[in-house]
Amino acid sequence: MNIKPLLIGLGLGITILSGCSDDLNLVGSTIQPDGDKMPVYVDTFQMQATTLLMDSVYARTTSGLLGEFYDPLYGNVKSDYICQFYCPDDFKFKKEPINGQIDSVDFKIMYQNSAWVGDSLAPMRAQIYQVTKELERDFYTNFDPLEYCDMTQSLGMQTYTAYDNSIPDSIRGAKDSDGYPLYTPTITIRMPKEFGQKFYDESVKNPSTFNSQENFNKFFQGLYVTNTYGSGNILQINYSAISIYYKYNLKGSQGQDSTARASETFNVTKEVLQLNRFKNTDLNSLLEPSDSIAYLKTPAGVYTQLTIPAQDIVDRIGDRVINNIPLTMKAYPQEEWQWALPAPANLLLLPKDSLPTFFVNNKIEDNKTAFRADYNASSRSYPFGNIANLMQEHIKNNPDKDMVLLLIPVERITAKSNSYYGQSQTYTTALNNYLLPSGVKLLKSEDATKIIVTTTEYK
Numbered sequence: 001m002n003i004k005p006l007l008i009g010l011g012l013g014i015t016i017l018s019g020c021s022d023d024l025n026l027v028g029s030t031i032q033p034d035g036d037k038m039p040v041y042v043d044t045f046q047m048q049a050t051t052l053l054m055d056s057v058y059a060r061t062t063s064g065l066l067g068e069f070y071d072p073l074y075g076n077v078k079s080d081y082i083c084q085f086y087c088p089d090d091f092k093f094k095k096e097p098i099n100g101q102i103d104s105v106d107f108k109i110m111y112q113n114s115a116w117v118g119d120s121l122a123p124m125r126a127q128i129y130q131v132t133k134e135l136e137r138d139f140y141t142n143f144d145p146l147e148y149c150d151m152t153q154s155l156g157m158q159t160y161t162a163y164d165n166s167i168p169d170s171i172r173g174a175k176d177s178d179g180y181p182l183y184t185p186t187i188t189i190r191m192p193k194e195f196g197q198k199f200y201d202e203s204v205k206n207p208s209t210f211n212s213q214e215n216f217n218k219f220f221q222g223l224y225v226t227n228t229y230g231s232g233n234i235l236q237i238n239y240s241a242i243s244i245y246y247k248y249n250l251k252g253s254q255g256q257d258s259t260a261r262a263s264e265t266f267n268v269t270k271e272v273l274q275l276n277r278f279k280n281t282d283l284n285s286l287l288e289p290s291d292s293i294a295y296l297k298t299p300a301g302v303y304t305q306l307t308i309p310a311q312d313i314v315d316r317i318g319d320r321v322i323n324n325i326p327l328t329m330k331a332y333p334q335e336e337w338q339w340a341l342p343a344p345a346n347l348l349l350l351p352k353d354s355l356p357t358f359f360v361n362n363k364i365e366d367n368k369t370a371f372r373a374d375y376n377a378s379s380r381s382y383p384f385g386n387i388a389n390l391m392q393e394h395i396k397n398n399p400d401k402d403m404v405l406l407l408i409p410v411e412r413i414t415a416k417s418n419s420y421y422g423q424s425q426t427y428t429t430a431l432n433n434y435l436l437p438s439g440v441k442l443l444k445s446e447d448a449t450k451i452i453v454t455t456t457e458y459k
């Protein structure tokens with residue numbers, strides 16, 4: 001390609017909106033001394049976009065997904081989880097059950113109003129199984145529950161719908177004085193009384209079992225929570241807990257014998273392990289070669305891989321300094337059928353070889369080796385801004401290789417700070433793999449995958 005230099009003064013800043021190196025105009029040269037002129041070049045390249053299968057993602061969290069959902073385009077996904085339970089050091093039953101016998105035990109699955117995907121009235125069934133093998137600290141989402149559980153012995157089950165029509169609106173909408181909801185949607189699974197009795201008997205006979213979390217995990221490895229009936233809905237679980245209920249004796253105000261009720265609760269918390277599993281099927285159509293579409297689908301479905309011809313860029317620009325490489329990924333309109341998946345709200349852009357450590361090490365975007373973009377619904381695009389820093393870093397470390405990047409849907413955790421002038425600014429505190437069902441079709445036409453590189457030659 002025949003390159004023409006664009007001359008500008010050192011003191012004059014410009015913004016190159018678009019263009020090609022075949023057709024450049026002279027800007028500002030008449031007002032600058034000849035010695036201050038430097039050429040600016042604009043070169044156009046083509047990147048490649050492909051759809052990659054991603055059968056698991058890193059997901060260290062105390063919230064899980066439960067259910068199964070089918071989308072005509074993005075296929076079927078089933079979500080469930082295995083969890084341990086937190087035991088405070090030196091735990092003891094607060095009271096002594098009458099005759100040393102507990103009354104009942106249950107497992108509660110709690111979620112927020114409207115915290116689901118799909119049909120809120122689809123009939124579903126949750127079922128739980130005891131974990132029989134010590135869990136490994138592996139937070140990837142493709143574990144096999146058969147390796148950890150005896151699936152022939154269920155500890156309980158309960159049918160449900162995400163939206164419980166038996167709850168009156170007066171209860172569902174009730175709030176406390178601070179405006180927080182008083183009602184929490186809950187699936188309650190009754191468990192065998194013998195399960196809770198074993199906990200009490202162990203606390204009496206072997207109190208050291210409850211002295212530490214490590215000892216407790218050897219006694220009780222946890223539960224596998226799954227769906228064994230129904231499709232069309234996935235819940236976003238906030239909180240899981242086992243409660244043991246019993247009665248105990250006490251003296252009344254007049255010295256009379258009386259009884260009261262008490263309970264002991266073991267919660268899933270950040271101090272213990274929760275392993276989330278996602279099983280995707282019917283993804284073959286997304287992986288077929290396409291000249292026009294690249295797909296993204298969560299959770300743990302498919303990613304888009306971008307290959308930018310860094311070798312060609314190096315050959316073309318030589319020793320020139322890279323100033324600007326704007327990158328915006330454009331999307332097709334979302335589907336309009338009932339319960340169609342939304343586009344992910346945030347995308348992370350990073351080198352493919354950085355993926356194994358990025359989430360494990362709790363990294364966030366730094367606009368040097370990792371970039372983040374919000375989804376712009378009006379323009380149907382993800383604008384990443386200027387990724388020149390990313391290209392410069394790649395050329396410095398791998399000048400003989402093309403730059404291979406991944407687009408990854410993420411959940412962004414934020415906080416606010418106030419500037420000296422009292423202006424509020426939002427900043428990222430954490431990025432996690434996005435675990436709710438979502439999907440988007442990205443354009444990969446020649447125009448949509450055009451890369452424009454602006455460079456400067458210092459003389």
